[in-house]
Amino acid sequence: MLKLATLWTVVLTACGSITTRDDVSYDDRYASDVLDVYFPPPASTPRPAVLVIHGGGWHDGIYRDSIASQAERLAEAGYVAINIEYRLVPSEGGQYPHAVQDCYCALAWTRANATALGIDPARVAGLGYSAGGHLVSMLGVDTDKDVQPDCAAGTTTPLAAVVSGAGPEDMAALPQVSSVTEFVGGTTSDVPALYTAASPLSHVAPGAPPYLFVDGNDDWFVNIDEQARPMQAALDAVGAETRFFEIPGGGHILNSGVDGASWELPLTSIETPEAADAIVDFLDHTIGPVPQ
Amino acid sequence: MSVDLPPAIYEQAVSVALPSLDGIRGVDASYEHALAPSLLGLTGLAVLASGEARESATGDYTGARLGVGLELRWYWRAGHRAWLSRLAPNNLAGWFVGAEALVATDLVHDNADHRWLGTSLQLGGAAHVGYRIAPWRELTITPSVGVELGHDLDLAGRVPGYTTCYPTIGLDVGWLF
Numbered sequence: 001m002l003k004l005a006t007l008w009t010v011v012l013t014a015c016g017s018i019t020t021r022d023d024v025s026y027d028d029r030y031a032s033d034v035l036d037v038y039f040p041p042p043a044s045t046p047r048p049a050v051l052v053i054h055g056g057g058w059h060d061g062i063y064r065d066s067i068a069s070q071a072e073r074l075a076e077a078g079y080v081a082i083n084i085e086y087r088l089v090p091s092e093g094g095q096y097p098h099a100v101q102d103c104y105c106a107l108a109w110t111r112a113n114a115t116a117l118g119i120d121p122a123r124v125a126g127l128g129y130s131a132g133g134h135l136v137s138m139l140g141v142d143t144d145k146d147v148q149p150d151c152a153a154g155t156t157t158p159l160a161a162v163v164s165g166a167g168p169e170d171m172a173a174l175p176q177v178s179s180v181t182e183f184v185g186g187t188t189s190d191v192p193a194l195y196t197a198a199s200p201l202s203h204v205a206p207g208a209p210p211y212l213f214v215d216g217n218d219d220w221f222v223n224i225d226e227q228a229r230p231m232q233a234a235l236d237a238v239g240a241e242t243r244f245f246e247i248p249g250g251g252h253i254l255n256s257g258v259d260g261a262s263w264e265l266p267l268t269s270i271e272t273p274e275a276a277d278a279i280v281d282f283l284d285h286t287i288g289p290v291p292q
Numbered sequence: 293m294s295v296d297l298p299p300a301i302y303e304q305a306v307s308v309a310l311p312s313l314d315g316i317r318g319v320d321a322s323y324e325h326a327l328a329p330s331l332l333g334l335t336g337l338a339v340l341a342s343g344e345a346r347e348s349a350t351g352d353y354t355g356a357r358l359g360v361g362l363e364l365r366w367y368w369r370a371g372h373r374a375w376l377s378r379l380a381p382n383n384l385a386g387w388f389v390g391a392e393a394l395v396a397t398d399l400v401h402d403n404a405d406h407r408w409l410g411t412s413l414q415l416g417g418a419a420h421v422g423y424r425i426a427p428w429r430e431l432t433i434t435p436s437v438g439v440e441l442g443h444d445l446d447l448a449g450r451v452p453g454y455t456t457c458y459p460t461i462g463l464d465v466g467w468l469f
Binding site for chain 2: 069213217218244247249260272273274275280
């Protein structure tokens with residue numbers, strides 16, 4: 001729960017309109033399970049919110065500061081943005097399903113604290129990149145009991161909308177690199193059932209929320225033909241609303257920024273200038289509008 | 293009877309940026325012209341103008357990107373023969389540093405809902421260091437690294453501005469004349 005006196009750190013951004021509360025614990029059992037909340041200016045009606053989940057191969061070494069600029073940008077667009085940390089492999093015990101459970105716990109915490117946060121609990125979307133794209137995608141479709149958390153905030157329902165940037169949707173189709181095998185708990189031949197359970201693609205069912213996929217078509221790690229495209233087809237088949245924002249020549253962390261004459265490194269697909277319009281528009285049409 | 297001709301000094305170059313061809317949906321091309329040493333009191337100075345046009349989104353969207361850039365380059369060892377090059381000294385080859393100003397615009401269309409999502413403007417600046425070689429005739433190959441600072445502005449005002457600052461990797465192929 002919010003311990004306002006001790007946990008609130010208010011930081012004014014350069015434009016002076018966004019405030020943040022940093023390092024709020026959403027599950028006291030794990031030191032890693034903290035989040036930062038980015039608030040737009042106060043409004044007379046509850047705001048929609050976006051759970052922001054960073055990537056990094058589910059592996060320690062890359063944390064939520066890597067996606068903080070996206071959380072700040074969403075807050076500037078009128079959404080309360082909640083940038084979460086979760087248990088990572090190998091040092092924090094983030095092996096599947098723990099990281100997914102943590103993200104569900106953060107979602108449950110967000111909804112349980114909706115009044116204090118000034119948000120509408122029915123209008124919480126998720127945005128993530130890479131491993132974070134996988135986790136938000138799991139929070140969109142996986143309602144199985146094995147991923148529901150046992151944290152104080154209890155269980156909850158899936159996200160109201162999902163923005164998955166280069167998110168793995170079929171874990172068995174990923175390259176068998178160490179971060180994948182450490183996260184799932186073995187190779188595809190060792191633990192095939194876990195690869196299925198950890199894949200958003202295997203959980204698609206009627207009632208799935210709207211999805212926006214933001215992917216480069218030159219992504220060597222999260223191949224769109226093996227990941228986002230089959231996921232979109234599966235969602236379309238059950239009647240979910242989907243959009244696919246494909247960046248020609250875009251890679252996993254190698255994209256063109258302001259100047260198309262060079263590659264910027266690391267620049268993710270959701271950070272490219274062309275993706276911003278689509279992301280905000282998608283959120284406005286699914287969990288918006290934002291109060292002025 | 294043979295006559296010794298003076299070594300050719302090329303004052304112009306055209307180049308294509310290979311990263312812009314990634315995805316085969318656009319191109320970034322540039323034209324470079326050497327500046328007279330008397331202009332700023334330095335030898336090896338050149339000005340480079342570039343233009344970019346590419347498809348920036350596909351799938352359920354259509355995106356188009358147009359951009360221009362203007363760069364001041366200094367080949368600080370222009371008086372020396374460049375490594376791996378058959379050119380005489382005082383050509384547009386060898387080590388260089390550059391400072392560039394960039395302007396680009398993006399248009400994005402939602403093909404499913406048949407509507408324009410908006411137009412954004414990107415303003416940026418970049419600093420490069422690179423090395424141009426001319427291994428065959430007037431052909432040039434120019435790898436470079438640099439830092440690029442950019443800021444996106446949504447002209448409709450809905451999408452907040454966003455500033456990026458990243459290292460860059462460049463690779464151009466061109467021709468001197």
